[in-house]
Amino acid sequence: MRGAAPVARDRRLVELDVLRFVAAFAVMAFHFMAASRSLWDEHPTKLFEPVARLTTLGILGVELFFLISGFVILMSVWGHTVGEFAVSRVSRLYPAYWFAVLVIFIMYRFSGVAAFDPKLGDGEYLLNLTMFQAAFDVGHAGGVFWSLWVELRFYVLVALFSLVGITLRRCLVFLAAWAGLALLAELTRNEVLVFVFMPRQAPYFIAGMAFFLIHRFGARCAAFTPWLIVAAGYAMSLYAALERVGERVRLVGAKHYPAPPEAVIVAITLIYLLMAAVALGWLRWVRWRRLVTLGALTYPLYLLHQTISAVLIPAYRDVLDPWLLAAITMAVSIGLAYLVYRMVDKPGQRWLRARLGPLVGRSRGRSGRSRPRGRGGASRAVTGIPPQSPEASVP
Numbered sequence: 001m002r003g004a005a006p007v008a009r010d011r012r013l014v015e016l017d018v019l020r021f022v023a024a025f026a027v028m029a030f031h032f033m034a035a036s037r038s039l040w041d042e043h044p045t046k047l048f049e050p051v052a053r054l055t056t057l058g059i060l061g062v063e064l065f066f067l068i069s070g071f072v073i074l075m076s077v078w079g080h081t082v083g084e085f086a087v088s089r090v091s092r093l094y095p096a097y098w099f100a101v102l103v104i105f106i107m108y109r110f111s112g113v114a115a116f117d118p119k120l121g122d123g124e125y126l127l128n129l130t131m132f133q134a135a136f137d138v139g140h141a142g143g144v145f146w147s148l149w150v151e152l153r154f155y156v157l158v159a160l161f162s163l164v165g166i167t168l169r170r171c172l173v174f175l176a177a178w179a180g181l182a183l184l185a186e187l188t189r190n191e192v193l194v195f196v197f198m199p200r201q202a203p204y205f206i207a208g209m210a211f212f213l214i215h216r217f218g219a220r221c222a223a224f225t226p227w228l229i230v231a232a233g234y235a236m237s238l239y240a241a242l243e244r245v246g247e248r249v250r251l252v253g254a255k256h257y258p259a260p261p262e263a264v265i266v267a268i269t270l271i272y273l274l275m276a277a278v279a280l281g282w283l284r285w286v287r288w289r290r291l292v293t294l295g296a297l298t299y300p301l302y303l304l305h306q307t308i309s310a311v312l313i314p315a316y317r318d319v320l321d322p323w324l325l326a327a328i329t330m331a332v333s334i335g336l337a338y339l340v341y342r343m344v345d346k347p348g349q350r351w352l353r354a355r356l357g358p359l360v361g362r363s364r365g366r367s368g369r370s371r372p373r374g375r376g377g378a379s380r381a382v383t384g385i386p387p388q389s390p391e392a393s394v395p
Helices: 014-035 049-077 082-110 122-128 143-162 168-188 191-197 202-217 221-252 261-280 291-316 322-367
Strands: none
Touching: 014 049, 014 261, 014 291, 014 322, 049 082, 049 143, 049 202, 049 221, 049 261, 082 122, 082 143, 082 291, 082 322, 143 168, 143 191, 143 291, 168 191, 168 202, 168 221, 202 221, 202 261, 221 261, 291 322
16 A cells, blocks of 8 residues: 555546536436426326437436546545635535526516426525525425535535545545445434435445546555445445436336336446546547536536426427427527526636635634645645636536
């Protein structure tokens, strides 16, 4: 373990931007063409039967997000203080999210749109602005917001872990311990353990973090221990994915939700293979800088695509061909997501970092703490909050 040297990784991982967009597009296709009967007034898998076996698996796009998140969050926190990590996460999550909550509030308060109406009171919408509504048993303003609550709990675990100082050895211990506790939570279904260790989502975060260790230190680091953790995460992910998709099949019926177990296994396996390819550097040839924009607009797209579909699809489903309407709704969703990224998300992140960053700098100055030394003894000058990681991967 001591001989493992970090591998230099200065290049932006454009391949992760592509995978993030793939995940968001998969979730969008799932909602538009497989899941939302209320949009079409009939099962969408009937309307889009030729692709139903593919779009039903789009539900697993969120699982790909969690894998990517494990990878990039460990990359983001490594060598930074908890305060810097917190500022980077708050500035990344909240601007587009606040905008989405505001849009949803206005739409359901002042228009006749009914699809996906969360039926919240004004105070409940205000609580949604905190992103902690689930902690108070209040519904989510947007149907996809549940995954952000999962992400927040993951960030808290990582922040607590970072307090002891992040090293390769400690990462391996942390990941192994988390996997064991997640398994215990799944077996016992203890409410506290399930809440803290998230057995149905933890395997993806754990495996994503292990993939980052492989990316950073090389495939043979620590006697291949990260690969063992990936294997454990893969096995647990198969179970979690089969349960998640199986619940929907049981709810809707296999006729209307054709997602057989073997298809789920293939999808999860493909997701893990793609992440392994990223970790091993096999996708370094993906360098087209314009693909970075796809990754940037992914978060607004994820937050707003259901809201956009609630407006367009019920209004035009009786006059337009469903395939054409689905394509138009996707195009509008992507176009508006780009505008939100450029006009709200990007400037909002800069604004929050500019105001929160100095608070962390002053706190560090008063405590007399300096940035921890990296592996090999190299230190980095403290320049305030690091620039937003281009691969940061909230859904």
